[in-house]
Amino acid sequence: MTDLDEYSRKARAWLAGHPAPADPSVSDARALMAQLYDAGYSGITWPAEYGGQGLTEAEERAFQQATRDVTLPINVFGIGLGMCGPTLVSIGSEEQKRRYLRPLLRGEEIWCQMFSEPGAGSDVASLQTRAVFDGEAWILNGQKVWTSVAQHADFGLIIARTDPEVPKHKGITMFVIDMHDPGVDVRPLRDMTGQSHFNEIFFDDVRIAPDQVVGEVNGGWSAAVTTLLHERVSIGMGSARTDRPAAYENVAATAREQRLLEDPIVVDRLVDLYLRERSFDLLNARMSQEVKAGIFPGARGSVIKLLLAELTLYSADVASEILGPETVAYDSEENGKIARALAWGPGMALGGGTNEIMRNIIGDRVLGLPREPQVDRDMPFRLLKVGTQKEAEA
Numbered sequence: 001m002t003d004l005d006e007y008s009r010k011a012r013a014w015l016a017g018h019p020a021p022a023d024p025s026v027s028d029a030r031a032l033m034a035q036l037y038d039a040g041y042s043g044i045t046w047p048a049e050y051g052g053q054g055l056t057e058a059e060e061r062a063f064q065q066a067t068r069d070v071t072l073p074i075n076v077f078g079i080g081l082g083m084c085g086p087t088l089v090s091i092g093s094e095e096q097k098r099r100y101l102r103p104l105l106r107g108e109e110i111w112c113q114m115f116s117e118p119g120a121g122s123d124v125a126s127l128q129t130r131a132v133f134d135g136e137a138w139i140l141n142g143q144k145v146w147t148s149v150a151q152h153a154d155f156g157l158i159i160a161r162t163d164p165e166v167p168k169h170k171g172i173t174m175f176v177i178d179m180h181d182p183g184v185d186v187r188p189l190r191d192m193t194g195q196s197h198f199n200e201i202f203f204d205d206v207r208i209a210p211d212q213v214v215g216e217v218n219g220g221w222s223a224a225v226t227t228l229l230h231e232r233v234s235i236g237m238g239s240a241r242t243d244r245p246a247a248y249e250n251v252a253a254t255a256r257e258q259r260l261l262e263d264p265i266v267v268d269r270l271v272d273l274y275l276r277e278r279s280f281d282l283l284n285a286r287m288s289q290e291v292k293a294g295i296f297p298g299a300r301g302s303v304i305k306l307l308l309a310e311l312t313l314y315s316a317d318v319a320s321e322i323l324g325p326e327t328v329a330y331d332s333e334e335n336g337k338i339a340r341a342l343a344w345g346p347g348m349a350l351g352g353g354t355n356e357i358m359r360n361i362i363g364d365r366v367l368g369l370p371r372e373p374q375v376d377r378d379m380p381f382r383l384l385k386v387g388t389q390k391e392a393e394a
């Protein structure tokens, strides 16, 4: 048995000994993170001096494989672990790493990521939330939207306009902000799954100390790209861990239960779904091998993110086509899961960058095809008529 096999065996044994509660709350998730941390399974590849384990991607993947068959209800930490933490590891100051990384890994502090605004989603560089330096602190005003888990968050990474006189990508700065500041107003939004996965947030004269700038002042665009690259890889490759309710096994089992497998069209659709899932899993495995070998996927993370979104939508489609109205008028836990997958699918094609934007990135940066035209790229932001700015001045 190799060291890695032994590592996997221990991880499986640990996970089996720590079953998730039936209806886990945020405090259950915090407690589970603390247990994972104490057992050495939180921040497996993060630097040891900031609370990580300092191990390799091989152990990380082995642990993720071990979690495939169990429920690990720590989604509320997903943004912190998958995006904010890795951004701080890459470009945070020494003080920021020392202050924030360990409590994140121990489940003491929840993080959110505030990029999107009502007038700036795909074109996030058009953002209008502003931070002005008053000689002592940055004063933040504006609005963000679609911010996942903000209703539970203690800290967040935010990007704000700090210089409107330069082109839009050049006058943005990234900050850490305290989500408990009285000037931060978080309002949950209900989505079509019936739950509140994300929020709108209003900022009213929030004071940010200069040492909370992440990276360089006005260098926030490259900081944001760092976060987004981590986000796409984390969403796409993290999918091994998530429970895909409309996955082949679930849909096929329900079709069998309902005696639908005699229909050759149903069988054809199931085979197609199976093949797409296998292709996705194989690409995922290949990228994991590359990561293990020290090759970060970079813009190619958009490929896996796009394929996961398409697979999620496709599997929900196949499920509803085969199972018919049962899918929404459900009376069993299994059909209920598929109904939720149907309602959740479209969100996968938006969050972390839309399918169209993923295709643009793949064309521009993976395949080297001609770039999308960007007529406003070199104009000072102040002169642009974008989003709510356009409405305000109309």
Ligand SMILES: Cc1cc2nc3c(=O)[nH]c(=O)nc-3n(C[C@H](O)[C@H](O)[C@H](O)COP(=O)(O)OP(=O)(O)OC[C@H]3O[C@@H](n4cnc5c(N)ncnc54)[C@H](O)[C@@H]3O)c2cc1C
Residues within 6 Å of the ligand: 079, 112, 113, 114, 115, 116, 117, 118, 120, 121, 122, 123, 145, 146, 147, 148, 149, 197, 198, 346, 347, 348, 350, 351, 352, 353, 354, 355, 356, 357, 360, 372
């Ligand atoms: C579940 C979920 C969680 C999210 N969590 C967060 C979060 O935690 N933090 C955060 O900051 N944001 C979050 N978002 C927001 C997400 O990043 C945005 O929804 C996304 O970037 C798209 O922006 P938009 O909604 O403003 O759509 P728009 O940008 O207005 O796009 C509308 C449509 O136009 C298309 N389009 C736009 N530009 C182009 C182009 N150049 N070429 C071709 N087509 C184009 C888009 O593909 C889309 O179909 C979340 C979204 C979802 C659904």
